[in-house]
Amino acid sequence: MSDTHDHDPGEKYGGQLHGPTSVRMWLRMLSCTMVIEKRLRRRFIDQYKTTLPRFDVLAALDRRAEGMTMGDLSQMLLVSNGNVTAIVRQLQESGFVAVEAAEHDRRSLIATLTPKGTTHFAELAVAHHHWIEEMLGDVPEEVLQQLFDRLATVKTSIAAKGTQ
Amino acid sequence: MSDTHDHDPGEKYGGQLHGPTSVRMWLRMLSCTMVIEKRLRRRFIDQYKTTLPRFDVLAALDRRAEGMTMGDLSQMLLVSNGNVTAIVRQLQESGFVAVEAAEHDRRSLIATLTPKGTTHFAELAVAHHHWIEEMLGDVPEEVLQQLFDRLATVKTSIAAKGTQ
DNA sequence: AAATTATGCTTTAGGTATAAAGCATCTTGA
DNA sequence: TCAAGATGCTTTATACCTAAAGCATAATTT
Structure with a gap:
């Protein structure tokens, strides 16, 4: 239990x-x-x-057909490089992601979605949207929009305060 | 690095x-x-x-001079019982928290802040408030208040959707 | 009152996160 | 060119979190 x-x-x-x-x-x-x-x-x-981190990686890759380096993923998802290594390896083992060395820099690895990965992500994304819309179902559209707008101010403020 | x-x-x-x-x-x-x-x-x-989870436990205990059971802490902080066990043990070893068996139910343990823990928390709380106020410093008071109010709607909506 | 079930907590196994060190490759500058 | 440092990623050690099982105690049922 x-x-x-x-x-x-x-x-x-x-x-x-x-x-x-x-x-x-x-x-x-x-x-x-x-x-x-x-x-x-x-x-x-x-x-x-599956897990939220795996979904996050798939979502990031889905937006970029040309693929992303491990470092790009780390930055975008706000997780450590070591963590990206582990998540991408899992997705690779499941056949959702392909990894190949970058041409311009042999240190870099570029991850891309496989066709199987694209299909899988599409399914997950539908469910994900559905869950969120359900949980926020009682919040009026107008309130959601106001929150979205005001959170932009928050975003700006914390960005201005740097990383420290 | x-x-x-x-x-x-x-x-x-x-x-x-x-x-x-x-x-x-x-x-x-x-x-x-x-x-x-x-x-x-x-x-x-x-x-x-220290860590955020430890701070969370101290904050919860600080609001209740009479102490809280492990289960209460688990519920309030939304973490597992096993996790509470570990965090409270750490705080106990540091001398910030005291634990004693409940009188009415010998299965229960009641955690309370020690004087040392109270002092320690007060210091942390000041810093915590300061950090937040700094990060949100560029957000006008009025916007913060609007966010606070509108988030109440979100809170209600997700609560209504139950745990499932 | 005994047996059953429920409750409060701890322990354990496993997953996931970070920081720091390490390795390979690239870049810079004397 | 070649040493020194920077960069991209992986590995390792460690911490934390959960789920599930386990143990002790309470409550309930008969």
């Missing part, structure tokens, strides 16, 4: 009511993101025997 | 422009959350030799 909880936890640290708006907003956003992400992971495993 | 990236990645899957608003909003929210969370983890390690 499962040992992990997946119900509404309230905000982490418990429905925080005090403190600056930035902190309250962060805790609420974190809470929402964690719940959604956990459900997505669960469904990927249960229904497709 | 570090091997992990921490700069603006654009949205995951690369600045998605198409698809339903719910999916676009989710990808943007996920991206923002991941960047902020990674930075927080990094700073906790670098500046305080």
